[in-house]
């Protein structure tokens with residue numbers, strides 16, 4: 001599959017999952033994710049269904065979706081391979097997660113030392129936007145979602161989720177002691 005071609009991605013079944021998710025609706029997709037026992041890959045094997053459900057139910061608005069692609073653990077490259085070879089797959093997956101959890105804005109926080117992944121993701125985000133797969137009316141289904149790419153500046157600690165959020169918000173990249181931002 002050509003990682004720089006949305007048409008090629010679609011020819012290989014790309015965006016069929018988002019279409020199916022919209023057909024099922026958020027509640028049923030959430031149940032599928034929970035029943036599948038999908039777990040996070042950040043190290044703690046946290047159940048994805050629990051995380052998504054927590055976001056969807058949170059009364060505070062707006063909801064934000066953050067993809068942790070900092071991947072600074074020495075010797076690891078599982079995220080880099082995915083981002084370089086299947087960037088549209090990641091963007092479609094983020095769009096499905098956003099649809100289910102009610103997020104209109106996504107952040108993709110990528111390790112700064114991944115220039116090829118960054119280039120391909122930037123291209124894929126632009127192509128998805130041009131075709132209406134991201135933006136104010138995703139695939140003509142009435143829900144909005146867009147993604148902003150942020151590059152890490154080489155700090156390992158910014159892979160920790162609360163430090164990562166601080167970094168996105170423009171604060172010092174240090175872990176938080178509470179849910180509130182460090183200002």
Ligand SMILES: Cc1cc2nc3c(=O)[nH]c(=O)nc-3n(C[C@H](O)[C@H](O)[C@H](O)COP(=O)(O)O)c2cc1C
Pocket residue numbers: 039040041042043044045046051068069070071072073156157158159160161162
């Ligand atoms: C020092 C430190 C560095 C971390 N770096 C990463 C990282 O590079 N990528 C990542 O996905 N999670 C990293 N984590 C774990 C995150 O805090 C968080 O648990 C994870 O992003 C949750 O994603 P998941 O649900 O997919 O597991 C790190 C944690 C610590 C304490």
